[in-house]
Amino acid sequence: MRVPAKCGLLIAIAAVFAVQVRADEIHLKDGKKLYGVIVAYEDNMFKVKTDFGYVLVEKDKIASIIPTTPAAPKKESEPAKSPAPKKEPATSEPVSASPSADAKTEKAAPKITSATVRPTLPPATREVKVAAPRVNDSSAAPSSALASAAAPPTPPKEPELPPNREEIQGNTYINFTHGFRMYKAPSWNLIKGVRKTMPNAIVAMGTEDESTLLVVGQEPNKAPLAKAAPAVEHRLTDIYDNYRMLSEQKATVAGLPAIEYKFAGSADSHDWSGTLVVLVRGEDTLTILGMTYAQSDLIQIQENVIARAIASMDFNVHESLR
Numbered sequence: 001m002r003v004p005a006k007c008g009l010l011i012a013i014a015a016v017f018a019v020q021v022r023a024d025e026i027h028l029k030d031g032k033k034l035y036g037v038i039v040a041y042e043d044n045m046f047k048v049k050t051d052f053g054y055v056l057v058e059k060d061k062i063a064s065i066i067p068t069t070p071a072a073p074k075k076e077s078e079p080a081k082s083p084a085p086k087k088e089p090a091t092s093e094p095v096s097a098s099p100s101a102d103a104k105t106e107k108a109a110p111k112i113t114s115a116t117v118r119p120t121l122p123p124a125t126r127e128v129k130v131a132a133p134r135v136n137d138s139s140a141a142p143s144s145a146l147a148s149a150a151a152p153p154t155p156p157k158e159p160e161l162p163p164n165r166e167e168i169q170g171n172t173y174i175n176f177t178h179g180f181r182m183y184k185a186p187s188w189n190l191i192k193g194v195r196k197t198m199p200n201a202i203v204a205m206g207t208e209d210e211s212t213l214l215v216v217g218q219e220p221n222k223a224p225l226a227k228a229a230p231a232v233e234h235r236l237t238d239i240y241d242n243y244r245m246l247s248e249q250k251a252t253v254a255g256l257p258a259i260e261y262k263f264a265g266s267a268d269s270h271d272w273s274g275t276l277v278v279l280v281r282g283e284d285t286l287t288i289l290g291m292t293y294a295q296s297d298l299i300q301i302q303e304n305v306i307a308r309a310i311a312s313m314d315f316n317v318h319e320s321l322r
Contacts (some may be wrong), residue, residue, distance in 0.1 A: 009213070009268040009291075012239040014055045016232060016289060017198045017217035024048075025066040026057065030268065033238055038065070056197055164195060166203065174317060178202055178218065180254070183312035185305045188214075211270075212292040212302045214309055221285040228285045229259040229278035236276065240265025253279050253288075254313040264294060271295050273303060277310055288313070 012032045026034040026048065036048035036055060046062065048055045165176040173184040187207055194204040198217065206213035221228050237243045243265040251260040258279035265272055274291035290306035292299060 009210075009239070012267060013215060013289065014198045016235045016239065016287065017201045017215070017219065026062060027064045027066065028057075028061050029063045030061070031241055032267075054196065054199065164202065173203065173205065175202060176317060179315055179317045181312075181314050181317050182216075183309045185309070188212075211296060212290075212305070214288070214290040214306060217287045217289070218281075218284050219287075220283060221280075222283050223285075225257060225259060225278070225280045228280060232278050232285065232287055233261050233276060236263060236265070240267045240272065242266050251277065253277060253310065254315045256281060273299060275303075275306055275310065281315070
């Protein structure tokens with residue numbers, strides 16, 4: 001199974017499984033948008049950090065990047081100091097101000113203003129005193145000080161993902177960490193590395209050609225189902241062109257109330273038929289998103305398989321049963 005970052009649709013689906021942050025607005029060539037901060041570039045992929053983790057985006061899929069993070073407010077300029085009283089000259093001759101001195105004063109002001117944007121050089125700093133190095137390491141101290149000043153800051157260590165203990169038993173997918181099991185079609189494979197692309201996704205599975213996909217995700221949210229479900233459904237408009245919600249109905253999944261949406265739309269150069277189910281479990285919102293090619297002759301079969309997987313959700317799984 002291909003790494004999900006190589007599938008344009010799965011990159012866009014990350015928006016469903018992550019809360020958008022005010023950072024860079026990344027426009028993809030297919031018209032979709034992602035929100036995050038680009039923190040690295042490797043193997044022709046941009047690494048974008050969101051509130052819930054990292055998303056990998058292929059460079060060739062990006063049309064433009066628009067910063068939306070509000071600029072840090074500039075520090076207030078240093079209040080003008082009242083001029084010191086002029087000393088009376090010793091002689092009775094009048095003392096005239098030097099024009100060249102005034103000109104230097106005017107030119108010096110921008111330097112002070114520009115210094116305010118440097119966090120390590122506050123505006124009030126007029127002179128920096130450097131302590132003399134010790135005698136026994138006079139040659140090493142200056143070079144080490146310069147090296148430490150010139151070295152770029154060490155990037156923060158990427159947070160480790162929490163454990164996700166899972167296994168396949170025949171045609172059943174079992175997740176011991178999150179305590180649920182569900183049907184997995186024989187033709188479906190688990191998509192490896194999905195949690196690095198969509199950190200709050202629990203599992204993603206689908207056919208080898210990715211013409212049918214199912215993603216289960218979970219995010220903390222104390223909002224009631226009536227508010228949580230429409231918020232998740234609205235995110236689909238950022239994934240699909242010509243998005244259309246075909247139906248909305250109340251449902252029951254694993255004994256819990258849920259809201260089910262049927263929808264259609266275009267993404268990644270294909271027309272899709274999909275089902276979105278949202279339910280609240282404790283203080284978390286659980287999202288099940290299934291989709292399949294709408295133009296395929298197997299659409300009815302694959303829709304039935306997705307419906308069977310959703311209906312088979314069972315939360316009577318505990319770590320001790322493993």
